[in-house]
Amino acid sequence: MNFNRRKFIKLTAAGASLAALPKNLLAKPLPTSGYPIVISTWDFGVAANAAAWQVLKNNGQALDAVEQGARIPEADLNNHSVGKAGYPDRDGHVTLDACIMDDQGNCGSVAGMEDIDHPISVARLVMEKTPHVMLVGDGARQFAIENGFKAQKLLTPESDRAWHEWLKTAKYKPEINSENNYKPGNKYNHDTIGMLALDAKGNISGACTTSGMAWKIHGRVGDSPIIGAGLYVDNEVGGATSTGVGEEVIRNVGSFLVVELMRQGHSPQQACEEAVKRIIKKKPQTAKDIQVGFLAINKKGEYGAFAIQQGFTYAVCNAEKQDAVYKGKSYY
DSSP states (O other): OHHHHHHHHHHHHHHHHHHHSOHHHHHSOOOOTTOSEEEEESTTHHHHHHHHHHHHTTTOOHHHHHHHHHHHHHHOTTOSSSGGGOOOOTTSOOOEEEEEEOTTSOEEEEEEEOSOSOHHHHHHHHHHHSSOSEEEHHHHHHHHHHTTOOOOOOOOHHHHHHHHHHHTTOOOOOOTTTTSSOOTTOOOOOOEEEEEEEOTTSOEEEEEEEOOSTTOOTTOOOSTTSBTTTEEEETTTEEEEEEEOHHHHHHTTHHHHHHHHHHTTOOHHHHHHHHHHHHHHHOHHHHTTOOEEEEEEETTSOEEEEESSTTOEEEEEESSOSSEEEEOEEOO
16 A cells, blocks of 8 residues: 555656646657768768768757768769769760758759859758759859859869770760779769768758769759759658669659658658669669669668669768668669
């Protein structure tokens, strides 16, 4: 009898303590161990994640984290698929694409921009300073300069040599996983870094940046700067980003599809797998010779990845692991 009485008194006191707490604290559960976290495509995502983590570990916003992270490969002169040292198109122009999206559904993008080395930061300014989502070509360049960016020559000596070597045959064919096994000196054909971050408040943002396919037709734009294709975020559900041949991602509105599949109850892994399978189903012969991969995260901090071909890798960074790289599963 005394035990039951003591138990009743403890429970009553606990209930009174909970009732005294602010209602907004009771309505919002505290963050779980799943976040903060940042994930990104390919091995070179490790360095990008490290920069993003400096923001996240200090309770910074996911939006700031993905911008700072994406700027790392953009500035890496050894990375010929993103940013300043990107390989040019077949006419010798280095044109950069990027987009960014926050937890409120705000987004900004630039495409086909020349002479500006950090397209991800210009994309954020498009989001924050204009009523538009995307600026392209000369307009994007002008906007960047008007907002303090310095115009500079982006075609580096190494990229210029690679371009002149390509001109000897002028044959174009994307190489599957040419981005894999990143190290200085690798001559990638093309690709992208896509980043997704979930901050300590449980908010998601994403970024995607690339120099596009090497030796592309001047004016070609892939999926990377297109909201819903190369990147999509819905803060109620999760976020997704893509890598590989952008034309096929655009045709299937790939990242939006992954997020909608998560909304329907699929895990990030299941959603990425289904999106890849739809691409293969529509164009089975084309899919055998190309790479497309998706990376996704949900509100719990759970993530998944899947690609058409073997060799797709992605990097993960949270409080427990700072430089983890994983091999994504694949259809073939």
